[in-house]
Amino acid sequence: xxxxxxxxxxAILVVMALALARAMKAPTVYDRILGVxxxxxxxxxxxxxIGYLMGRPEFLDIAIVYALINFIxxxxxxxxxxxxxPTE
Amino acid sequence: xxxxxxxxxxxxxxxxxxxxxxxxxxxxxxxxxxxxxxASITDSIAVILIISGLLLQTxxxxxxxxxxxxxxxxxITSPTxxxxxxxxxxxxxxxxxxxxxxQKQQMQQKEAGQ
Numbered sequence: 001x002x003x004x005x006x007x008x009x010x011a012i013l014v015v016m017a018l019a020l021a022r023a024m025k026a027p028t029v030y031d032r033i034l035g036v037x038x039x040x041x042x043x044x045x046x047x048x049x050i051g052y053l054m055g056r057p058e059f060l061d062i063a064i065v066y067a068l069i070n071f072i073x074x075x076x077x078x079x080x081x082x083x084x085x086p087t088e
Numbered sequence: 089x090x091x092x093x094x095x096x097x098x099x100x101x102x103x104x105x106x107x108x109x110x111x112x113x114x115x116x117x118x119x120x121x122x123x124x125x126x127a128s129i130t131d132s133i134a135v136i137l138i139i140s141g142l143l144l145q146t147x148x149x150x151x152x153x154x155x156x157x158x159x160x161x162x163x164i165t166s167p168t169x170x171x172x173x174x175x176x177x178x179x180x181x182x183x184x185x186x187x188x189x190x191q192k193q194q195m196q197q198k199e200a201g202q
Contacts, residue, residue: 015110034114
């Protein structure tokens with residue numbers, strides 16, 4: 001199972017890198033937020049999988065906290081941008 | 089145990105596949121709302137599959153509850169975040185591909201009329 005977990009970890013890292021690239025270079029600010037949101041969700045999954053890879057499932061607590069923080073941060077940023085209408 | 093491992097690997101790899109397609113869709117789709125579709129739908133299915141794959145690795149203990157809590161929480165927050173994002177983009181004046189084409193056509197017609 002270690003090999004499977006390692007492969008899944010690497011693949012999730014690739015997805016995270018793609019999302020981060022999207023967040024760095026995108027046509028509108030909403031695309032950037034979309035990339036950051038995807039990055040956050042994949043981070044939760046990554047922490048959960050790497051906990052099982054290292055044989056320390058206590059990492060799941062960190063994943064839960066990260067999911068909560070990610071959601072609150074998303075809503076806060078969207079509240080800020082909803083009526084200010086930035087265009088690049 | 090071996091059967092569980094195989095099923096769990098299949099679920100994990102399926103989840104990773106959907107995650108990768110979502111990341112590619114983030115770059116390839118033509119307008120913003122289709123990109124939200126790509127990101128959010130593949131996001132939720134990837135979460136379901138990967139967490140299910142991990143669930144099969146647990147004995148029935150506290151970790152199962154934690155994984156189920158993560159799954160439940162992400163299933164609530166991911167669509168909410170997508171909805172809020174699409175709504176705020178709409179308020180911000182982003183158009184769908186069809187609408188922006190229509191707008192361009194109307195502009196051209198106006199110019200031709202003048």
